[in-house]
Amino acid sequence: MNQLVRSTTITFFYKLLLSIIIFSIIPSNVLAHNQKDLIMITDIHPGMKGIGKTVFSGIRIEEFEVEVIDIIHGSGITYPYILVKLSGDRIDNNGGISAGMSGSPVYFEGKLAGAISHSWEMSQHNLCLVTPIHIILTLFEYIDQEKQSIDYNSLIESKVITCSVDDNLKKGLQNLTSSYKLNNSHVFGNKPSIDFYNIKSPLIISCFSRRASAYIKNSFNEYGVAVTSVQNLAEYQDMEKELDISNGIQKIEPGSAIGVQLSLGDVSVMGIGTATYCQDNYVLAFGHPFLHQGAVSYLFSAVYIYHSFPNIVMPFKIGSPYLLLGEVIQDRSAGVLAKINKFPNIVPCKIMVHDLDRNIKEQSGAKVVPQKEMVQGIAPALLIQSIDNVLDRIGQGTAITKFGFRCKNNEEILNYDNIYFNENDIAVEVSNDLSTLLDLLYYNFYEEIDLNEISIDVTIKEQNQSALIKEVKLNTKEYYLGENIEPQIIIAPYRLSEEQKQVSIRIPDSASVGDAVLIVKGGLSKEQITEKTITQGEQDYLLDGWAGIKAYLEEKEKNNQIIVELILFNESEKLGQIDRDETRHNQKDLRATLDTDFVVEGYHEIFLNIKSRDKPETE
Structure with a gap:
């Protein structure tokens, strides 16, 4: 106000x-x-x-x-x-x-x-x-x-x-x-x-593509900073002046141009300001907040100013960092506080993209400051740009991805792979999944998870590699305890010949008799039981820390899978969704998955009657 x-x-x-x-x-x-x-x-x-x-x-x-x-x-x-x-x-x-x-x-x-x-x-x-x-x-x-x-x-x-x-x-x-x-x-x-x-400190984002720049601007819009996109700082640089620049500065002084860097590497995100006061190994700058995040861990650098550009609202400086000095440790209303020769634990983000159609493979990367908001804003933008650069187009594609996240707390690596298809924008599709995974890790209810490395491997081809579950066939709808249910699953790949898949689920001898439903669905389809939808998104953040998330992702359905599941009902389970969920959680042996080469959609339910040979039917 x-x-x-x-x-x-x-x-x-x-x-x-x-x-x-x-x-x-x-x-x-x-x-x-x-x-x-x-x-x-x-x-x-x-x-x-x-x-x-x-x-x-x-x-x-x-x-x-x-x-x-x-x-x-x-x-x-x-x-x-x-x-x-x-x-x-x-x-x-x-x-x-x-x-x-x-x-x-x-x-x-x-x-x-x-x-x-x-x-x-x-x-x-x-x-x-x-x-x-x-x-x-x-x-x-x-x-x-x-x-x-x-x-x-x-x-x-x-x-x-x-x-x-x-x-x-x-x-x-x-x-x-x-x-x-x-x-x-x-x-x-x-x-x-x-x-x-x-006086909004210009947030200079350099080497980002148009689409990646738009993503960054949207991510940082809430902080009220003026985001300026510079495709290539080289056009402003006078290399003869900069070659020996580090010898021309002994220390930061009041009036020196300074930068608050959020990432460096193939892409750069940096705010430019001026040092106000220096004492011992500390520097005060800005006179107002940068992003107003309180206790922080940003990179602090000396900046070379190329030019000041006119603007109807306010002129702004363009510059680039030339000497890493330390770490910004406070970002408050009164300004920012940096400590010289103390450096943050940055998060390397390494990306490899392979275009199968053109047989081109390129690696890119950036080092991002450890704040979760910065990683979430910069890493997905870098992924979009990396895919765009390799494909040299925006549009349809099928992508096989492998994500790796290293935990700072225990140095363990969490791996997750999946396959995606999008007929309009495959780069954004893959990037959205990265954002979802980062949300899952950073906003866990039980454990604060700090990452110290992110690795991403993406293999893409333009072909529509999706398939639809067309039909599910059973010889009968009545089964006895101890028998195997063997559905024949017909899938129709996009513009290819139909394929037939088969799985087998054994009904336990100790299972309850009565009504049951066999669910066959693609990994990309929502889970349903009759007219009710089961949503687990709200529960994902309640997973028990790093170990819980790791177990969840290992069991999580993949887009290229066909999932077959037998749900056994009794009278109490018919009364409420909670009872049904608890029963489903304990029925892993009544579930089977098939891996395919396609992103699979489709959902089928077949209602069954489970009987016991030892018990006569009641009228």
Whole structure:
């Protein structure tokens, strides 16, 4: 919800109260060693001029001019923001503030005041809010989780700051800029307002195809980041400048361009921002959340900036990582906190795709950060792209897949294979099954499962390799205990000759006599008993951890199988689905499967009467 704030004159009492609050929440180690390098917001006033630092091109940190317009605060937020105007040749030439400048440090009187964090969109892109450094420093408290006593997420608004405009502020804006638009739909005390938004850190996705990019954008849409797809960063690169680039940087400094990487390898997903503050082996950046995921494990890199592109909403920077520095460990409202020389346990995703029609085989892969949301967003997109690249087409296909998942907890490998057919888009069909498997693993109710490797092998041909169960034949519908039921199953493969299959199920001597039903179905068909459908999807997440999931997948019906099952009914089983399910669970010996070369559909039920030779029929 937008927080309504207003411009005010900061009184002596307000300054005193604010100073007490600020000193009470600044981490003691920071306060003791660096207070002389920081400027309190109570010492900042309208008209004050200072500088900001950022990288506009390459890796060189450059300065730009900053002028304070006002200090704004209000109901619903604890801390005020500094409303400033940016200027200078670099700012003017780039079209104003660029996405990627989030975290750019701002200094007054040579002391650090805070980080650029929110911008006024659809303006001249030179007005923005600065998050006070004392708010950003609260991220250090998360290093020692046991000392958390304040909910810092409530201290600042993470998305939109709505600033009411009184006459003094309106006059100041008119003197500073000739083009601005007030929001008359949000009023506070019958005054118009301005909406300031997070300077969205551009999420650069590179080397993804059009379809894979669309998948990534959809996956990350909920995080409110601006996803920018770049097919090939090489067109922006000046290799002569980059060959010796690592020798030109000794350490990350305030103003350095930094990247938060979610994947690297054949495809890259990275957010670009700016370092705000450095202390020991830690770096604070952004001044607002990246994906707002709390305790995280992202890759942290130094970034080379190629260019800043103009945009009607906001210009944005394009760059690529050139030096891996460490790990982002916190992603909070106040910004991100990274630790240098500490690296996350990434998840390698290895994919092999073989096109049988063209006899082409290619391997691809990426290393993804361990958060389940990131793996679920990136791995299926990479799979779609890998299949598209090898097939060089989008459309029909039959795919044989082998999935392998290695568990970090016990280093065991879970293998699962299946066969799929889709007449419209085989790549998406296979990718959907990967998503289902990841859901099953990551959202298990009983055990937290961390993966440290994913391997996928896909063999595809364009041929429609599906079949339909056309008919099921039995010699009789009455059987005695101890006899074998041997149905003849006629399947009709697509545009091929019909085939006949046969299985045998023995009726146990101890089975109950009475009504029964023989079910014959394809692996792709839903389970039914008469008019009722049995759905197990809701129960899948209640499997007993890694071992339960492994056993479930080993027994899970495959799309290329014909499943034959005998269900014995008694009076109690006819009363409810629960009793029927329990009986089915204990009747593995009354079930048989046949593997075929086809994706099999079709469902048949034949009602039977089971008798005992030892017991006469009752009238």
